[in-house]
Amino acid sequence: MKRGISYTKAFTTLLQRDLRIAIRHRGDIFNPLLFFILVVTLFPLGIGPEPQVLTRVAPGIIWVAALLASMLSLERLFKADYNDGSLEQMLLSPQPLVILVLAKVFAHWILTGVPLILVAPLLAVLLHLDSNSYVALMATLALGTPVLSLLGAIGVALTVGLRKGGVLLSLLILPLYIPVLIFATSAIDSASINLPYSGQLAIIGAMLIGSLIMAPFAIGASLRVSTN
Amino acid sequence: MTKSTQSKTLLSANELTCIREERILFDGLSFNINAGDIVQIEGPNGAGKTSLLRIIAGLSRPYAGEVKYAGEDITRCRDEFNHDLLYLGHLAGVKSELTAEENLNFNLRISGYDNFDTTALLAKVNLAGFEEALAGHLSAGQHRRTALARLQHSNCKIWILDEPFTAIDKKGVEALEQLFILHAKSGGCVILTTHQDMSIISDDILRKITLDYRFV
Amino acid sequence: MWKWLNSYADPERSYKLAGTLLPWFVCLAIALIGVGTTWGLLFAPMDYQQGDSFRIIYIHVPAASMSMAAYMGMATASFIGIVWQIKAADWAAASIAPIGAVITFIALFTGAAWGKPMWGTWWVWDARLTSELVLLFLYLGVIALYASFEDKVLAARAAGILAIVGVVNIPIIKYSVDWWSSLHQPATIKITEKSTMTGDMLYPLIINIFGFGMMIGAITLVRFRAEVLARNGMRPWVRALATQEVSK
Numbered sequence: 001m002k003r004g005i006s007y008t009k010a011f012t013t014l015l016q017r018d019l020r021i022a023i024r025h026r027g028d029i030f031n032p033l034l035f036f037i038l039v040v041t042l043f044p045l046g047i048g049p050e051p052q053v054l055t056r057v058a059p060g061i062i063w064v065a066a067l068l069a070s071m072l073s074l075e076r077l078f079k080a081d082y083n084d085g086s087l088e089q090m091l092l093s094p095q096p097l098v099i100l101v102l103a104k105v106f107a108h109w110i111l112t113g114v115p116l117i118l119v120a121p122l123l124a125v126l127l128h129l130d131s132n133s134y135v136a137l138m139a140t141l142a143l144g145t146p147v148l149s150l151l152g153a154i155g156v157a158l159t160v161g162l163r164k165g166g167v168l169l170s171l172l173i174l175p176l177y178i179p180v181l182i183f184a185t186s187a188i189d190s191a192s193i194n195l196p197y198s199g200q201l202a203i204i205g206a207m208l209i210g211s212l213i214m215a216p217f218a219i220g221a222s223l224r225v226s227t228n
Numbered sequence: 229m230t231k232s233t234q235s236k237t238l239l240s241a242n243e244l245t246c247i248r249e250e251r252i253l254f255d256g257l258s259f260n261i262n263a264g265d266i267v268q269i270e271g272p273n274g275a276g277k278t279s280l281l282r283i284i285a286g287l288s289r290p291y292a293g294e295v296k297y298a299g300e301d302i303t304r305c306r307d308e309f310n311h312d313l314l315y316l317g318h319l320a321g322v323k324s325e326l327t328a329e330e331n332l333n334f335n336l337r338i339s340g341y342d343n344f345d346t347t348a349l350l351a352k353v354n355l356a357g358f359e360e361a362l363a364g365h366l367s368a369g370q371h372r373r374t375a376l377a378r379l380q381h382s383n384c385k386i387w388i389l390d391e392p393f394t395a396i397d398k399k400g401v402e403a404l405e406q407l408f409i410l411h412a413k414s415g416g417c418v419i420l421t422t423h424q425d426m427s428i429i430s431d432d433i434l435r436k437i438t439l440d441y442r443f444v
Numbered sequence: 445m446w447k448w449l450n451s452y453a454d455p456e457r458s459y460k461l462a463g464t465l466l467p468w469f470v471c472l473a474i475a476l477i478g479v480g481t482t483w484g485l486l487f488a489p490m491d492y493q494q495g496d497s498f499r500i501i502y503i504h505v506p507a508a509s510m511s512m513a514a515y516m517g518m519a520t521a522s523f524i525g526i527v528w529q530i531k532a533a534d535w536a537a538a539s540i541a542p543i544g545a546v547i548t549f550i551a552l553f554t555g556a557a558w559g560k561p562m563w564g565t566w567w568v569w570d571a572r573l574t575s576e577l578v579l580l581f582l583y584l585g586v587i588a589l590y591a592s593f594e595d596k597v598l599a600a601r602a603a604g605i606l607a608i609v610g611v612v613n614i615p616i617i618k619y620s621v622d623w624w625s626s627l628h629q630p631a632t633i634k635i636t637e638k639s640t641m642t643g644d645m646l647y648p649l650i651i652n653i654f655g656f657g658m659m660i661g662a663i664t665l666v667r668f669r670a671e672v673l674a675r676n677g678m679r680p681w682v683r684a685l686a687t688q689e690v691s692k
Contacts, residue, residue, distance in 0.1 A: 001634070005340050013337045021325045036230025088287055093338045094310040100338075154609055158602050160590050171588055172606060175581040175612050179620035186627060218609050221526075225601045228288045248680055249594055291597065 009093040011103045018107035032073035039065040040123045051128040058127035059188035073112040074152040077203040078160040095218040113145035135192035140184035143204045151176045157222035230433045238262040244293035265417040271439035285315040314384040320375035324364030328374045353377045367397040389420040458532040459672045460667045469662035476655030484648035497561045499534035504654035511646035515545035519611040522604030534600035539667035545583035582610045
């Protein structure tokens with residue numbers, strides 16, 4: 001007998017579950033966010049408080065901190081599910097793995113990416129970011145952080161079965177983050193001198209679409225290897 | 229049990245070889261599993277029982293050989309196969325942050341069921357009154373039962389169960405055995421490993437596949 | 445008893461094939477690199493601007509061009525290994541990775557050494573150097589991932605997925621780095637070798653590029669043979685080979 005639920009329903013079921021677990025386990029949301037804020041506050045202490053200098057490096061600092069925070073929080077993406085056997089059940093469920101993977105990554109992005117976007121303007125104030133650049137900063141973060149989650153999830157899926165995956169994970173995924181970093185910071189720089197930055201945004205958008213299409217397959221294949 | 233359902237082959241393993249960390253666990257292993265079978269994989273620790281179950285379930289890839297479902301390699305027809313498969317491993321797949329009811333609800337939904345009554349199903353596995361308890365607060369046996377409740381609402385033909393009786397009390401084991409027999413009679417099959425003796429499923433209805441520990 | 449041996453005779457055959465090919469690769473590599481390097485270092489004309497220091501090009505450019513080729517080779521092997529489940533391809537990918545990393549490192553190192561007399565600094569964030577550096581990171585990622593799995597069948601599949609993901613990303617990374625560097629430094633530094641090169645300078649370079657290719661092939665074959673033996677240690681034919689070697 002065939003039975004089934006629609007793809008949307010499978011997606012929302014998993015999404016709801018992950019959000020519910022995260023709400024009962026709030027530390028997982030706040031710790032990466034605190035890390036993000038802390039890293040950003042360390043930079044003025046390290047390079048000096050001159051506003052001109054900070055304005056110059058602010059986009060880079062915020063984005064590098066976002067990369068690191070995203071990577072750190074991603075490490076837990078599949079870990080709990082791997083440890084309690086839920087991941088196996090997901091791989092054996094009749095729902096397409098791609099849908100389930102997308103739901104997990106999306107839940108993760110809501111929990112870690114969105115707070116990061118919301119707190120970014122505050123940090124931009126601390127770093128004296130040029131006032132023209134705020135919209136660009138938010139826009140690049142909104143388009144860029146999902147790309148980070150998707151690409152990062154590949155690395156996480158590859159290392160979830162390993163006991164000491166942490167350092168390895170950074171080696172695997174940080175090189176893949178480079179294009180996002182380059183185009184995001186350049187968009188913010190352009191905005192600060194009143195140049196159009198829609199080109200850079202379009203490229204980040206293209207990366208988002210590309211990774212939305214391709215990354216779930218790589219993540220699924222990696223998960224099958226990791227649970228082997 | 230009619231002859232026709234009994235002779236229908238559900239799964240067939242073909243020349244399976246499993247190598248773990250340069251050690252050969254088994255090689256050239258072939259068998260058929262028919263509708264109505266209750267199969268126990270037995271062997272000492274480290275003989276590869278779990279590895280074999282995971283290979284049959286399609287979680288692990290054998291080093292060589294293939295597992296066929298309805299005449300097709302399971303890696304080629306994953307969706308159809310997963311529709312007909314219920315696998316419960318060592319790890320129960322129960323989230324400790326969710327209640328027993330939420331767990332069961334999620335597990336059934338993600339397997340594609342839409343109409344079910346979680347309270348009644350939990351009552352069947354003696355968890356009435358624990359619906360709202362977080363799975364992390366349940367005892368080991370209750371935790372296991374939360375996972376096993378899925379068996380109460382399943383139209384999958386193939387059940388693959390790795391040590392289903394762990395932490396389950398005597399009465400619970402008997403209830404499970406009865407459930408297995410019922411499932412086999414209705415045209416399904418059960419493949420399981422266990423170190424416990426079963427009281428109801430006697431040797432004449434139980435098929436055994438023995439793996440011996442080899443040291444190569 | 446060893447029924448699966450017959451259907452998976454590939455390791456033994458590929459081991460032997462690699463053994464037959466090896467001497468050819470070694471001879472060609474020695475001959476080509478010998479000719480190319482001697483020609484390039486001793487007989488090619490001096491560059492009118494850079495003097496003799498330009499001659500490092502005969503190592504730098506072959507290493508740089510082969511670093512990318514080796515990555516493509518590794519990713520292709522991984523792809524074959526994953527899609528058609530041919531284990532020999534997995535082993536080939538695993539044996540190329542460290543060689544590619546070393547070649548990439550040589551390209552970076554010679555690039556830096558060349559940069560010192562030319563640009564007055566060991567390192568510049570030039571587009572090519574930067575993307576070469578990223579390539580090195582990608583290699584190191586694949587190697588590290590392969591090393592972290594104890595089960596080498598799984599290790600090969602995981603590293604293979606990463607290598608393929610890397611291949612998809614290399615053009616994007618390369619493009620973004622090119623774009624970034626042109627944004628940050630408006631063409632102050634440009635190595636203009638190939639187009640302005642005379643034949644006398646160019647031919648030894650081409651010979652050396654092929655020579656490096658052969659050398660990488662030869663080292664890959666050696667490593668591949670070792671990998672086959674290591675992964676098949678429990679097979680009778682490997683044991684027979686081992687006893688043969690001992691009794692010799």
